[in-house]
Amino acid sequence: xxxxxxxxxxPSDDKRWKLVDATMRxxxxxxxxxxxxxxxxxxCFGYLDDVALRFVSGSLHVPPSRAYGxxxxxxxxxxxxxxxxxxxxxxxxACYIKGAKAVVDGLQSHLGVHAGxxxxxxxxxxxxxxxxxxxxxxxxxxFDGVMSxxxxxxxxxxxxxxxxx
Amino acid sequence: xxxxxxxEQAEKRRAEQKDTPHQxxxxxxxxxxxxxxxxxxxxxxxxxxxxxxxxxxxxxxxxMGLCKEGPLVSVDDTLYKAVSAADAPELINSLSQTPVQxxxxxxxxxxxxxxxxxxxxxxxxINPEVIEDYIAADGYVALHKALAxxxxxxxxxxxxxxxxRGRGGAGFPTGLKWSTxxxxxxxxxxxxxxxxxxxxxxxxxxxxxxxxxxxxxEGMAIAGYAVGANQGYIYIRAxxxxxxxxxxxxxxxAERLELLGKNIFGTTFSFHVELRIGAGAFVCGEETAxxxxxxxKRGTPRPRPPFPAESGLWGRPTLINNxxxxxxxxxxxxxxGSWFAGIGTEKSKGTKVFALAGKITNTGxxxxxxxxxxxxxIFDIGGGIPDGRKFKAVQTGGPSGGCIPEQYLDMxxxxxxxxxxxxxxxxxxxxxxxxxxxxxxVAKFFMEFCMTESCGKCVPCRVGTVQLHGLLxxxxxxxxxxxxxxxLEELCDxxxxxxxxxxxxxxxxxxxxxxxxxxxxxxxxxxxKRCLAGVCKxxxxxxxxxxx
Amino acid sequence: MSPLSTLTPRVKTLKINGLxxxxxxxxxxxxxxxxxGIQIPTLCQLDGxxxxxxxxxxxVEVKGTPKLLPACVTSVEEGMEVTTTSExxxxxxxMILELLFSERNHICSVCxxxxxxxxxxxxxxxxxTHVRFPYLYPQQGVDASHRxxxxxxxxxxxxxxxxxxxxxxxxxxxxxxxxxGGDAFVITDFNQPxxESQTCTSCGKCVQVCPTGxxxxxxxxxxxxxKKREFVPYLxxxxxxx
Numbered sequence: 001x002x003x004x005x006x007x008x009x010x011p012s013d014d015k016r017w018k019l020v021d022a023t024m025r026x027x028x029x030x031x032x033x034x035x036x037x038x039x040x041x042x043x044c045f046g047y048l049d050d051v052a053l054r055f056v057s058g059s060l061h062v063p064p065s066r067a068y069g070x071x072x073x074x075x076x077x078x079x080x081x082x083x084x085x086x087x088x089x090x091x092x093x094a095c096y097i098k099g100a101k102a103v104v105d106g107l108q109s110h111l112g113v114h115a116g117x118x119x120x121x122x123x124x125x126x127x128x129x130x131x132x133x134x135x136x137x138x139x140x141x142x143f144d145g146v147m148s149x150x151x152x153x154x155x156x157x158x159x160x161x162x163x164x165x
Numbered sequence: 166x167x168x169x170x171x172x173e174q175a176e177k178r179r180a181e182q183k184d185t186p187h188q189x190x191x192x193x194x195x196x197x198x199x200x201x202x203x204x205x206x207x208x209x210x211x212x213x214x215x216x217x218x219x220x221x222x223x224x225x226x227x228x229m230g231l232c233k234e235g236p237l238v239s240v241d242d243t244l245y246k247a248v249s250a251a252d253a254p255e256l257i258n259s260l261s262q263t264p265v266q267x268x269x270x271x272x273x274x275x276x277x278x279x280x281x282x283x284x285x286x287x288x289x290x291i292n293p294e295v296i297e298d299y300i301a302a303d304g305y306v307a308l309h310k311a312l313a314x315x316x317x318x319x320x321x322x323x324x325x326x327x328x329x330r331g332r333g334g335a336g337f338p339t340g341l342k343w344s345t346x347x348x349x350x351x352x353x354x355x356x357x358x359x360x361x362x363x364x365x366x367x368x369x370x371x372x373x374x375x376x377x378x379x380x381x382x383e384g385m386a387i388a389g390y391a392v393g394a395n396q397g398y399i400y401i402r403a404x405x406x407x408x409x410x411x412x413x414x415x416x417x418x419a420e421r422l423e424l425l426g427k428n429i430f431g432t433t434f435s436f437h438v439e440l441r442i443g444a445g446a447f448v449c450g451e452e453t454a455x456x457x458x459x460x461x462k463r464g465t466p467r468p469r470p471p472f473p474a475e476s477g478l479w480g481r482p483t484l485i486n487n488x489x490x491x492x493x494x495x496x497x498x499x500x501x502g503s504w505f506a507g508i509g510t511e512k513s514k515g516t517k518v519f520a521l522a523g524k525i526t527n528t529g530x531x532x533x534x535x536x537x538x539x540x541x542x543i544f545d546i547g548g549g550i551p552d553g554r555k556f557k558a559v560q561t562g563g564p565s566g567g568c569i570p571e572q573y574l575d576m577x578x579x580x581x582x583x584x585x586x587x588x589x590x591x592x593x594x595x596x597x598x599x600x601x602x603x604x605x606x607v608a609k610f611f612m613e614f615c616m617t618e619s620c621g622k623c624v625p626c627r628v629g630t631v632q633l634h635g636l637l638x639x640x641x642x643x644x645x646x647x648x649x650x651x652x653l654e655e656l657c658d659x660x661x662x663x664x665x666x667x668x669x670x671x672x673x674x675x676x677x678x679x680x681x682x683x684x685x686x687x688x689x690x691x692x693x694k695r696c697l698a699g700v701c702k703x704x705x706x707x708x709x710x711x712x713x
Numbered sequence: 714m715s716p717l718s719t720l721t722p723r724v725k726t727l728k729i730n731g732l733x734x735x736x737x738x739x740x741x742x743x744x745x746x747x748x749x750g751i752q753i754p755t756l757c758q759l760d761g762x763x764x765x766x767x768x769x770x771x772x773v774e775v776k777g778t779p780k781l782l783p784a785c786v787t788s789v790e791e792g793m794e795v796t797t798t799s800e801x802x803x804x805x806x807x808m809i810l811e812l813l814f815s816e817r818n819h820i821c822s823v824c825x826x827x828x829x830x831x832x833x834x835x836x837x838x839x840x841x842t843h844v845r846f847p848y849l850y851p852q853q854g855v856d857a858s859h860r861x862x863x864x865x866x867x868x869x870x871x872x873x874x875x876x877x878x879x880x881x882x883x884x885x886x887x888x889x890x891x892x893x894g895g896d897a898f899v900i901t902d903f904n905q906p907x908x909e910s911q912t913c914t915s916c917g918k919c920v921q922v923c924p925t926g927x928x929x930x931x932x933x934x935x936x937x938x939x940k941k942r943e944f945v946p947y948l949x950x951x952x953x954x955x
Contacts, residue, residue: 032461039403039442053903063880064902064912065889066462072891072904073463073620074444076403093366093560093596094522096610130447130614132404133368135522135594136196136232136529147199446893463890468766468786621871621890621897623767628812631895632846652845659808662781662801663769 008059011051016044020052024059031062034070038077047078083118083125085163087156088142092131099152100139104128106153110160124160166423168309168430171300174422178301185222187260192237192289193225194375195407196368196529201250202236208253209238221260224298227376229289230277232529234270239289246270275545276527281508283516284492285532288376293411296418299379305424307498311387312432315498320391321347324494326502328514333359333450333487334562334591335667336513336580342484345474346392349482354394356385357478357485359455360401360408363447364563365614367594369518370488372530374401374408377492378415382438384491386425387498389436392484397438400455403445412440447564447618451666452477452485454620465620466666487592489518509535513579523560523596526551533578540574543597554599558682562591564611564618565671567678568604587678589671603700604683605690608676609637615672626669629660633676640687643694643703650691654680727793736789743771743784746797753797754806754835756813756924757872758785761945762881768872770806770835773797781805803839810836815846816895817853818867819925825865826926829938832870833925853898858908861931862920866898869927875899875919882948887913918944 010017023040027033041052057067071077115128134140137149191206209223229237234246245268255265291298311320325340362370385397419425427435441459448454449464452473458464477483497505509515513535522528526548558568567588576582580590616630636653639645657673664670689695723738736745756768766783773784776794821827853866876888891900901910920928921940
């Protein structure tokens with residue numbers, strides 16, 4: 001079967017493509033490696049762009065529409081480059097009951113963008129999550145990968161202001 | 166590894182632990198880490214004098230349960246709460262002196278004393294990153310027992326006798342599921358661990374995986390032996406990076422000691438485990454959607470039958486259980502099925518792990534025998550409602566569950582009772598609400614969740630959840646009529662009866678249960694244009710009674 | 714199916730709406746009902762394509778089973794007692810149609826498929842006279858970039874017949890669905906204009922199987938818009954004979 005398989009040619013000599021290729025190779029370039037490979041691309045590049053998508057779908061023999069359908073089905077995948085910093089507000093039940101909505105509203109009006117968007121200056125990506133499993137700390141917010149508990153709108157805004165300096 | 170080597174490993178580790186008279190354990194599960202327990206651990210390690218290093222060990226351990234008071238540290242048998250790095254010298258001094266009074270956490274309090282730990286027996290005790298710790302705590306003994314002394318049929322028998330039921334929510338008898346897969350078409354079979362803990366407000370599985378990953382691997386390997394599968398997958402949420410990291414490490418360690426992989430314990434049984442990382446889709450907790458996702462496709466469910474036990478991953482017989490179910494397996498095999506069946510109630514055996522959150526004093530993780538009452542959980546173990554407020558409802562089962570009101574507080578916790586009260590056991594999230602929560606708003610919250618998590622394949626769920634959410638929005642903003650209320654009820658019934666998978670079939674549950682117990686709140690919004698809890702911003706003046 | 718089992722199919726007997734019928738093992742309730750002159754409504758199902766059980770119109774009651782079962786994918790069983798129409802089923806089917814009509818813009822009078830539309834026909838057959846739910850009508854575009862065909866997303870009911878025929882029969886897999894829930898819509902390739910698709914063979918099978926006016930041929934009058942679907946089971950059958 002592998003005889004027919006042309007080894008994929010990386011879109012550029014960016015070294016990160018080697019990592020992407022390694023994931024595909026580990027799964028024998030089988031089509032079921034699609035999601036795993038997309039994870040690697042997003043880990044390496046921060047998001048999935050057209051070039052990456054064409055490369056992955058071509059290498060794994062996944063029809064383009066199927067690859068695109070998969071990327072857009074899973075909310076973890078993003079096709080927009082993330083901002084310099086990210087702020088994820090947990091909107092799980094426990095956080096909601098304890099006032100996460102006020103945090104979201106506060107950040108929304110402070111940043112001037114809705115959840116799921118990045119500020120025009122590309123400084124901050126503002127996201128919500130459906131539950132981060134840190135319900136004991138509700139409401140929880142993740143600032144650049146670091147979890148903070150018992151966050152209020154004021155605290156969140158103050159934290160974000162520090163990025164701007 | 167041979168059984169003798171396993172024994173040797175265990176004894177060596179136990180001897181080591183005995184030789185170090187002092188043990189300091191720092192919780193390094195996600196909850197405490199987010200309050201910088203890793204820094205506490207570092208300060209403690211650095212603070213030990215060369216002299217003390219010989220007699221005292223500092224270990225990172227899994228979840229100790231009382232997440233609210235983190236970081237938690239135990240110094241020998243004394244438990245401390247809300248410890249900071251600056252407290253390290255004092256804690257070290259306490260080894261030779263009296264305990265540090267101001268940080269003491271009462272480990273005799275009902276929160277600890279009323280629990281019964283099977284799944285979590287190692288949590289907070291062993292270092293989840295050291296396989297030898299797990300082995301010293303009788304780890305992999307059950308796997309050895311299964312492989313050396315039992316036939317697959319006998320393993321299935323013990324699981325059946327134990328009465329264990331699926332801990333993912335629906336409570337299907339585990340033994341029956343295992344025997345079905347065992348009897349499935351010969352050839353390739355798979356075991357899948359569902360670690361896509363999607364219910365908002367639930368963190369039991371995350372905690373088990375972070376605190377005792379080998380327990381789950383051992384359970385999966387035993388399952389593989391019992392059903393005839395040599396390949397296992399753990400499907401885990403991308404939102405749980407720490408659990409992923411510890412699982413990866415645990416798999417590597419187990420492979421190195423040949424407790425996973427080819428010819429385990431020198432037998433003909435081989436079992437490999439691979440991780441698959443989810444990508445943010447709640448519906449992938451549904452078995453057939455989860456399988457589609459492992460196959461690299463959109464996570465849309467398909468009609469069952471055929472059930473995965475018959476035709477699952479790549480069309481092969483597949484066993485899917487959740488994390489907590491697998492975590493129960495090793496103790497069942499070690500102690501026998503009837504030991505397990507002796508715990509809990511007639512139809513719900515064993516213990517259940519719950520995540521206590523919301524408006525409750527002791528937020529955290531608990532494990533209790535089935536059959537104790539909600540009141541005991543919320544008021545004794547959970548410490549009641551903070552700020553002197555009044556209990557209103559407890560939500561169990563996440564978006565598929567319901568809200569249970571005060572009159573059911575003395576109901577025993579088991580699958581049937583919860584279903585009778587209009588909710589479900591679910592995976593174990595328990596969100597407590599006080600009188601500052603509006604139940605219509607809560608129903609709307611869950612409907613919004615289901616609407617955004619609907620895969621869009623079947624019409625009732627795709628469009629029905631949007632229309633249900635619209636109706637709830639109209640009720641909470643005061644523009645709904647009584648006609649809308651009857652339409653809400655009708656639509657709930659229809660979406661429930663006609664949706665393709667469990668997500669759609671249970672999506673109306675939060676609405677139905679709040680309508681059942683808190684109808685007056687719905688009526689107040691509609692007729693009086695008033696939110697009794699003061700949560701909803703009603704903009705329409707009373708007289709307007711807007712119709713569409 | 715192995716040759717042996719096709720030669721000696723095991724016969725199952727069951728009741729549909731009280732009528733005693735017989736069927737071969739593995740046959741679906743829907744097919745057996747149709748063979749016996751009992752019509753069960755469907756929208757996503759099409760002979761010759763894999764059934765997905767998505768539209769939920771073919772749900773039937775089976776005695777002893779609390780849940781309603783989709784007739785298109787449920788195999789017959791010995792002694793089964795099936796009811797294909799009841800007060801409850803009629804009500805649910807009407808509501809499903811209402812939900813579909815509320816979801817996108819299905820104003821028949823301005824649709825190319827007026828008079829030849831499966832959704833319209835279904836609504837008429839089920840006495841759906843009005844829609845009680847508010848119309849959602851998201852702004853969906855029309856893709857007229859293809860030389861011969863047009864895709865009007867406003868008329869799409871997401872039955873995925875186009876996706877399946879393109880994948881299973883033509884083998885091009887030009888179509889798929891993007892996004893999820895209420896935001897889902899069908900796409901070609903990397904969600905680019907249909908006319909720019911690299912994989913589309915312009916065979917037109919998707920247009921023929923589309924139940925509504927979502928996919929249509931350019932330059933045809935409404936009267937000429939009848940669709941031909943017999944080719945799907947024919948192609949499937951011919952392939953199996955090989």
